[in-house]
Amino acid sequence: MTTRRVTASNDKALDAFMITKLQIDAMLERLKALSDDHFETSPDEIHWGHVGTLNHYRAKLREIADSAFKEGEHAE
Numbered sequence: 401m402t403t404r405r406v407t408a409s410n411d412k413a414l415d416a417f418m419i420t421k422l423q424i425d426a427m428l429e430r431l432k433a434l435s436d437d438h439f440e441t442s443p444d445e446i447h448w449g450h451v452g453t454l455n456h457y458r459a460k461l462r463e464i465a466d467s468a469f470k471e472g473e474h475a476e
Contacts, residue, residue: 439453439454
């Protein structure tokens with residue numbers, strides 16, 4: 401009986417993991433497409449506000465990458 405519970409629990413965890421992974425994959429694809437389109441800007445439109453926005457995005461992504469790869473403040 402314990403084995404069934406663990407298996408059922410693991411199945412639910414696996415399902416939740418895969419759903420979350422697919423959500424992350426979709427976000428990454430959207431971000432890649434936006435980046436490929438230069439974040440919907442043209443060279444004539446670029447101003448310091450765009451730089452600030454990209455730096456904000458970069459900082460958030462750096463935090464995620466550092467956590468995922470155990471780098472920066474997440475280094476062991």
